[in-house]
Amino acid sequence: MAGLPQLTRGICARLANSENEDSEELFNSQPTLQLLSFKKVPPTGGGNNVDRYRVIVSDGEHFLQSMLATQLNHLVEEDAIGKGAVAVIEKFTCNIVQGKRLLIILALRVLVKTTEKMGSPGPVQGRPEGGASTPAAETPGPSTSTNITPAPPAAAAAQAPRQQTQANRNGRAAAIYPIESLSPYQNHWTIKARAMNKSDIRTWVNQRGEGKLFSVTLMDDSGEIRATAFNAAVDLFYDKIQEGKVYLISKAKVNLAKKKFSNVNNEYELTFERNTEVEECLDVTDVPTVKFNFVPISGLQDVAKDATCDIIGVVKEVGELSTITSKATSKVIPKRELTVVDRSNYAVRVTLWGKQAEQFEATDQPVIAFKGVKVGDFQGRSLSMMSSSSMHMNPDIPEAHALRGWFDAAGSDQTFQAHTSTFTGGGGITFDRAEVRNLNEVKTAEFGMSDKPEYFCAQATIMHIKNDTISYPACPSQGCNKKVVELGDSWRCEKCDKSYPKPQHRYMVSMAVSDYSGQAWFSGFNDVGETIFGMPADELVDIRERDDSQFNQVVERAIGTTYNFACRAKQDSYNEATRVRYAINRIMPLNYREETKYLANILTHSDWAR
Template sequence: MPVNLTPNAISSINAGDVNSKPLVQVLDIKLIGNTQERYRFLLSDSVLTQHAMLATQLNDQIKTGRVRKGSVIQLVDYICSTVQNRKIIVVLNMETIIPDCEIIGNPKMFSESDSLVKNSVPDSNPEHTVSAVNKNLNTQNSGRGMSTTNSNWSAQNSGISNNLQSFQPTVQPPYQPPPNYKNHGAIMKNEAPARIIPIAALNPYQGRWAIKARVTAKGDLRRYNNARGDGKVFSFDLLDSDGGEIRVTCFNAVVDRFYDVIEVGKVYVISKGSLKPAQKNFNHLKNEWEIFLETTSTVDLCPEEDASIPRQQFSFRPISEIENAESNFILDVIGIVISVNPSVPILRKNGMETQRRTLNLKDQSGRSVELTMWGDFCNREGQMLQEMVDSGLFPVLAVKAGKVNDFSGKSVGTISATQIFINPDFTEACSLRDWFDQGGKNTASQSISRDIMPGGSKNEIRKTVAQIKDEGLGRSDKPDWITVKATISFMKTDNFCYTACPLMIGDKQCSKKVIKSGNSRWQCDRCNQEFEECDYRYLLQAQVQDHTGLTWVTAFQESGEEILGCSAKELYFLKYEEQDEERFSEIIRSCLFSQFLFRLKIKEEMYGDEQRVKITVVKAEKMNYSAETGYMLDSISQLRFH
């Protein structure tokens, strides 16, 4: 049975027709690329041949042998781009029609003059059309002294192949748009606007392109300092009507152009950016590329809402599956909030302080998991969730891009790209709400996170002072977080605070130690700036004890204020400016032998050549005897059941 390829397919594609689904034959397949596998095809319509690049998501079709030399395929989705003055067909989707077939016709390499073929009117009989086109092409080529024999075609193809081997994927040469685009706005410099394509079709082999997508997330403006100097950067995520997602990043001057323009939830047409491989350690989206906007890039807000583009795209995992997820894996999770703990201050390794709040989620899978909120999430969504749960309401919480942690069981934490939705209006949330209201509320769930006391969070595991040493707390790779009920028996009053930098880095205070320069102004080496007044921050050294023993702890700013009841600046001025020793001593004595619940971070650190266990107070609460009685009753109940 004769095989009929689509007449004039190569000419039509080069002329801009990317809407038909032509049948073509694969004459050659070669592996190219330096950083990743990419396959190059030589495609034929039986008269002309054309080089093509295969989208990487189709590589398996080559590796499994579904497409090979001689295969007849149907191009389902494709574009035609100009690369180093050569037109390349980029195949985005295809179907195998005949896996094995002899070479059809006597094709030659496509040239610009061959585009005239598209003006021919094909005969109703495909075989007659192919014959007529062959005759016409042979006549033209014979006048030029060209041969259409297979041997000459192979020689020509070899030369072209060698030239294309030097092609660099990151180069984006000028794109010549086809002439049949309509209704795409004003034409400038005799060039039509770039055609809007799906995000999934983006690749470095294109010239001009445009995408239409909704902003689903926008990162904070961050400043950095490296060997090349200071800079600023922000990123945002896009989602289009086909479900394709991609991250867009802007640096420095480009930040000034677009940071205030971009709004979450709005739809934009974006063009003239460059594509680079996605940095998967920072980018969780399922796309091998990132877009980097440049000074020539355009970002145009769509004035009318496009209902075809979803507001958000989720890929929810049941909580039971999180138990087997790898650490640092990024996923989406949805559940009912069954408990929320208060926010606590945490001192980061860089000396900066942040907030942490933990809560627990359950779902229909029979499991519950601990979710750790960091930073602003604690004060915004965290406070709202705590008020709802305290009022007897148990909201649905959807988490987009949470990070799995496997420290003592599995938990999920927020990162900079995380988004949180309270009682969202979509199918999964409605289903979960119905399940909970119809009996799920009373269904027991097994926690996949660390075993904790009722209502307690990771840093509320009760220990005694003696257990810190006896159990070797803080000597593992990660710090231990515990709660100790103890009194302050002694406090050092010399060097109880330090002079700190008051400048802001983003939304955080620098807080690094500063010194006076020669002109009596304060100088910060980190910020490389001088200023008239500094800040004062606590660095308290205190001895705490309970019925089992005593130990030394360090309290920084917020926890120091909780212990002494005033700011470090106030206490400094009282002692050194006003020199009111009596009032100063009274404040110190007022906290001695008072009972506190100390939330402690315990971690072994290197001091000179010696390893020492450092105990830091992250929160100090004066004893609430009513709450403590409830805790003791819960402890007794636990003992009874065990």
């Protein structure tokens, strides 16, 4: 075929018959091959949630089964390559799966997006010198996909050969495997990876005994994998492995990843054992630094609650160190909140925990890149560091330099918007002006009458506030909030088992709200009261004790104000009577700009406008 690139004839036979002991010349040859067909291999569970693509490649004489590395999936999904494409295979490895050679394509350069089949390729018949034969398969045609039963994905990365070599401690050349190719079905491998996100040492005690562990994320140019060390291995490797450094690692155990403990995008994970070898590598030229996929702070509203993401911003405010008490373990955990802003003119609260919160020091409002932080919805979108998250202060990347210049030139004098117009309420309901329900609809639809709570959004005006039980005396300890009892000159908290000279009052508001369709009673706690009264509960209680008329004026000022609400409807029983209570999860003042846009959109698309 005139005008088409020449395929590298004979390469499929050489790859099918190659031995692991061959020189690396073959694996650095960058052959030109034709991709005859693609077949998606769906996830198989066990923590693997990524599709894979099986490909038949041809050199015009023979064809081989191959697999695209997951980082190349987008080429198929975005239609950058099609059936019959011709490409230079810039980086690859070969695996042995069920006695057959499987080519793993790690990088390629497309020469022709799609064309007819070139030559008359057939299967490679066998291997010389008694090697395992490759069973014949049906020759793929130009217009039909090849019908080849895929090997189990768990075994699809067994026995990977070298991509490069590195002298090991015995002076011999060690085969360097890409992280992408690791699987439980291979024993002899060495990876060259950068250590990232090393956790603190954590301990546990249960009925089976006690122990300790730490984890670290390892990364090379093919992907990343989480590694965990337990007990004796912690003593061996914790001090040896330092974040940011590159290591040659071998003889670790490969297992299926436990996704509830990790957000690393790999179906496998490593376990360091006593015989695991970890050796620092000074040649770091081919190992990448941290890879980020930044989301602008304004875009956090489009990220699902409890998902993880990467952001970069300038630290505008640093909160004081505080503590909370874990409900599960009763341990006191240090925390610190940062306010981070970016060029989208939004701000977000980022919470640091433990030693990171205690040791955080920042001057001159640094630029920080956060990787793998968890998205929350407390009082609008918020972010929280996890054990697998990492924080990089003033990183040497283009995004950081651009942010520094913007903030120093103009950003430091700007005002920033928090995520309050869109938020996730309890039950995963996202506030959307178009989804607001009127109060009559909430009642007639019998929200809250089922066994489980139900959630809805409403826009209503405060008509009346009960002012006789507007607050309660609470424990002043951080994170407690339990009601305290007055005993003589002190206030007693049974939960904390402590007495305090005075309580900290917290709001407990019950109010009648109304819209055009009807009225309902809503109840809310401290954040609701602070929003509608504009002051802490202690201050309002002090006003009530000093001046009843001033107290009544404060309450009356809140009457007639309209808010957006996210509520939970749940029935309960009291004195053998069953009723539905509407509890406020979130309250927000109206954003009149958003209201105007919403109403204008209704008018634009209404039948009347047409």
